[in-house]
Amino acid sequence: MKSTALIFPAVLVLAAGCINVKTESEIKPIHITMDVNLKVDKELDRVFADENARRPNGDFKVAKDLVDRKAAGFTELAMLEAREGASEDDRISIAEENQRRLRRFQDVASSSGASLEAVQRRRARQIREKLSPGTWYKDDSGTWRQK
Secondary structure, eight states: HHHHEEEEEEEEHHHHHHOOOOOOOOOOOOHHHHHHHHHHHHHHHTTTTTSSSOOOTTTTTHHHHHTTSSSSEEOOOEEEETTOOOOOHHHHHOOOOOOHHHHHHHHHHHHTTTOHHHHHHHHHHHHHHHHOOOOOOETTSEEEEEO
């Protein structure tokens, strides 16, 4: 009886060592997000082509002036926001510029299939890369920073 009590656990241990478990996992490519981001980036570049940081055209001259004078900064959603010392005329200009920007963002969102917020956040990142030193902007968490 003692030998059976010792042999049975030994057989179980040996049998457990022979069990083969096979797991399979499938790795799917994540190209959908990349494709949407590239499409949004191209569309934003096209739509905001006249907002060249060095030589803006049209209404963007007003926005550049506001930012250069530090009367406004860019938010984490690529909109202008009045800063300390902005005059009432500055605030009116900021509101008008934000209306134009919002229409452009909505156009890009509808043509690319991305959400409005995703488009705005992509544009904010593009803007932050090109900002001149001393320009005010809000980071992704909404904290004001100066480049």
